[in-house]
Structure formats: structure tokens, C-alpha cells
Amino acid sequence: MYRVGQLVQKYEKSLSLRPVAGAFDLSKPIKIAEASRPGLALSGYLKGYVPKRILVFGKEEIDYLADLNSHERHERLEPLMTPFTPCAFIPNRPKPLPEMVALAKAKEIPLFRTDLSTMALLNKLTLILNDEFAPSSFCHGTLVEVFGLGVLIQGSSSVGKSETALGLLERRHRLVADDIIKVKRREGFLEGEGTELTRHIMEIRGIGIINIAHLYGAVCVRESKNIDIVVALEEWDDDHSYERVGLEEKSCDILNTHIPFYVLPVKPGRDVVLLLETIVLNHRLKQMGLNSAKEFTSKLRQAISEKKRT
Amino acid sequence: MALEVKIRVKNSLGIHTRPATAIVKLLHQTKSDVTFTHKRDTINAKSILSILMLALHKNDQIIIKVAGIDAPEVMEKLQKGFESCFGEN
Numbered sequence: 001m002y003r004v005g006q007l008v009q010k011y012e013k014s015l016s017l018r019p020v021a022g023a024f025d026l027s028k029p030i031k032i033a034e035a036s037r038p039g040l041a042l043s044g045y046l047k048g049y050v051p052k053r054i055l056v057f058g059k060e061e062i063d064y065l066a067d068l069n070s071h072e073r074h075e076r077l078e079p080l081m082t083p084f085t086p087c088a089f090i091p092n093r094p095k096p097l098p099e100m101v102a103l104a105k106a107k108e109i110p111l112f113r114t115d116l117s118t119m120a121l122l123n124k125l126t127l128i129l130n131d132e133f134a135p136s137s138f139c140h141g142t143l144v145e146v147f148g149l150g151v152l153i154q155g156s157s158s159v160g161k162s163e164t165a166l167g168l169l170e171r172r173h174r175l176v177a178d179d180i181i182k183v184k185r186r187e188g189f190l191e192g193e194g195t196e197l198t199r200h201i202m203e204i205r206g207i208g209i210i211n212i213a214h215l216y217g218a219v220c221v222r223e224s225k226n227i228d229i230v231v232a233l234e235e236w237d238d239d240h241s242y243e244r245v246g247l248e249e250k251s252c253d254i255l256n257t258h259i260p261f262y263v264l265p266v267k268p269g270r271d272v273v274l275l276l277e278t279i280v281l282n283h284r285l286k287q288m289g290l291n292s293a294k295e296f297t298s299k300l301r302q303a304i305s306e307k308k309r310t
Numbered sequence: 311m312a313l314e315v316k317i318r319v320k321n322s323l324g325i326h327t328r329p330a331t332a333i334v335k336l337l338h339q340t341k342s343d344v345t346f347t348h349k350r351d352t353i354n355a356k357s358i359l360s361i362l363m364l365a366l367h368k369n370d371q372i373i374i375k376v377a378g379i380d381a382p383e384v385m386e387k388l389q390k391g392f393e394s395c396f397g398e399n
Contacts (some may be wrong), residue, residue, distance in 0.1 A: 011389050034340050137352075138351055138352060138353055138360075140353075140354040140357060140360065155355070157354075157356045178359065179357045179358075179359035179360055180353060180354075180357065180359055180360040195363045197362065197364060198359045198360075198363045200382060201358075201359060202359075203358050207356075209327075209359075220321050
């Protein structure tokens with residue numbers, strides 16, 4: 001449950017929030033990730049009004065209310081400021097109306113003033129709420145940035161995910177998180193980051209817990225990264241027929257988003273770090289419109305057809 | 311076979327590094343997939359960092375899910391471990 005206190009604590013400075021009066025109950029939940037200006041609802045038209053939204057009283061709303069007498073103001077504000085209202089904001093620094101403050105106190109609605117303009121506040125609030133309410137989940141694996149692409153290395157326990165990541169760090173790639181990745185769905189892409197407690201920490205069997213930022217320096221870590229491809233490491237199986245040409249493009253589904261997916265079989269003698277770098281470079285090449293496998297196949301077809309003619 | 315059990319952490323210091331290591335060691339040789347769910351977070355119980363990330367303290371409730379051929383014995387071992395606070399207290 002996302003609460004007003006979390007929003008205030010994290011964004012107090014960027015939204016330049018100041019509580020209007022006294023201490024409010026900041027444990028109120030925000031159930032809908034939306035902020036709205038009451039507008040027409042202030043005139044008494046309440047059809048379709050959603051009380052669970054965050055309220056923003058813009059300049060027009062305040063001017064409109066200021067033209068009414070005290071009794072009318074109370075009457076118009078009362079149905080809008082309900083106990084379900086998570087919090088309310090007054091942008092542009094106007095003096096809050098006494099009826100507004102009294103209702104906020106009576107219904108325990110945290111009321112804040114801000115120096116931002118109404119539109120700036122609404123824009124920021126929309127982005128913040130979208131970010132905080134974005135679908136997210138935890139996934140097991142190691143997230144590294146290789147040649148600028150976010151690579152999520154997955155695979156069963158002790159297949160060598162962390163060791164591969166260490167090898168990549170040695171070659172100046174960057175670690176985002178190991179073992180537990182918090183994945184958030186943004187507009188059309190996924191973003192992965194470590195958790196507060198385990199950020200830039202790795203567990204290597206035989207060594208224990210190590211801090212990568214301390215060991216390799218700030219240049220080898222980053223806070224978050226888009227997940228561009230998923231590479232699954234798996235033990236080499238002689239009975240399994242692995243990809244030989246590279247024409248087939250696989251994808252996996254994380255939070256209903258399709259991400260290009262590669263399987264990398266591991267066995268002694270195979271340089272997993274080098275192979276992973278090659279997968280990434282080849283993927284980048286494909287993004288640039290150059291598909292080595294397809295290019296080769298079309299050349300081959302041409303060669304065959306020319307041979308037939310002669 | 312898939313099993314699910316709700317348990318409460320009894321360790322007075324919570325699940326810190328030592329009991330987390332004990333859990334991972336206990337699950338090391340098992341074939342089943344084991345997850346712990348605490349509040350909205352579900353993690354792989356074979357990873358020590360994942361367990362530590364939950365920062366479980368005394369009386370926190372978790373749901374243990376075990377799925378695989380050795381699920382009953384893994385679940386029994388885990389329940390016994392949590393019951394005995396993994397040798398602590």
C-alpha cells in the first residue's frame with residue numbers, strides 16, 4: 001500500500017511541499033495513481049467525481065472559491081474533501097482558504113502548499129505517480145550493462161551468473177544488481193535495479209559477500225538500467241541441439257513485456273564472458289539493421305540460384 | 311508436487327546473515343524450487359542475498375512455497391529449521 005508519507009518523504013524537495021497547518025495523518029493510503037483539479041465539481045456537479053484521487057486546487061479554483069461567501073465555500077468543498085481523499089495540494093503559493101483548512105483538519109486530509117505552478121505540479125505528480133505505481137516484481141538473476149545494453153543474466157543456482165558478471169566487470173562493464181533484481185515496467189520497456197539493502201553487493205561462493213562499488217570503484221556500477229536482453233546460462237547438455245545459425249529470434253516475457261532472449265550453454269573451456277560480449281555486440285548489430293545470419297542466408301541463396309543458371 | 315505453508319519468524323534478531331546462510335545450506339542440494347513471500351515480495355530462497363533483502367524480523371510472517379519432486383522433505387526440513395530458529399535464541 002502506497003502512503004502519503006512515502007510520497008512526501010521522497011518528493012518533498014522536488015515538489016517544494018510545505019504542510020499548511022499542524023501535523024496531518026500521513027499514513028493515509030493513495031489507492032489511485034491520479035491527481036485531478038476539481039474544476040466543475042466545485043460548482044456542485046459531482047457526477048463522475050472520484051474522491052480517491054489526489055486533489056489539486058489551482059489558481060482558478062481558488063479564485064472561484066474566493067468569490068463565494070464562507071457558507072457557500074464550505075458547502076462546495078465538503079463533498080470534494082472526503083475522508084477517502086488521500087491528500088490535497090495548493091500550488092502557486094496562495095493563502096489557503098480557512099474553510100479548506102478546517103475541512104482538511106476535520107476529515108484528516110493532509111494539505112500542502114507548493115511554490116510550483118499548477119501545471120508544473122500536475123505534470124510532476126503524474127510522472128511521480130506513474131513511476132511509483134508502475135507494475136513491478138522481483139526476479140532472480142544478475143543485471144549488467146555490457147557495451148551500453150542492459151543484460152539480465154539468468155540461470156539456475158550455481159551455474160555461474162555472478163562469476164560471469166565478475167568477468168564482465170574485469171573488462172570494464174558495469175554491474176547494476178546481483179541475485180535479486182527489482183524490475184519495473186515503464187512505457188514500452190523494463191527497468192531493473194537493485195534493492196536498497198543489496199545494491200552493488202555480490203555473493204561469490206567460496207569468497208562470501210563482496211561490495212563491487214568498493215572493490216572496483218564507482219565506474220563499475222550503476223543504479224538502474226533498462227533490460228534490453230535476457231541471457232539464460234545453462235549447463236551444456238549433449239542431447240540438446242543448440243542454436244547454430246541464429247536465424248530464430250526468441251523472446252521471453254517479463255511483466256507482459258517481450259524481451260529478446262538468448263540461451264548460452266556453459267561448459268568447461270567455453271569463455272562465457274567473451275561469448276556474452278559477442279551476443280551483445282551481435283544484438284546491437286541487429287538493432288542497427290545488420291543481421292549476420294540473414295545476410296549470410298541471402299548470399300547463400302543468391303549463390304545457389306546463380307549456380308543453377310550456369 | 312507443490313506445497314505452501316505460512317510460518318512466523320521466531321528468531322529474536324530476525325533472519326540475519328547466519329540463519330540466512332543456514333537456509334541456503336539447507337536448500338543447497340534440494341531439487342525443488344523454493345520461494346519465500348513476505349508482504350508483496352516473492353524471492354528465491356536458494357539465494358542468500360534475496361533472503362537478506364527481505365530483512366525479516368521477529369514475528370514477520372512469510373509464505374514458503376516448495377515445488378518439485380522432493381517437496382515434502384524440503385518443507386519438513388524448513389519448518390523444523392524455522393521452529394528451532396536455525397540453532398539460535
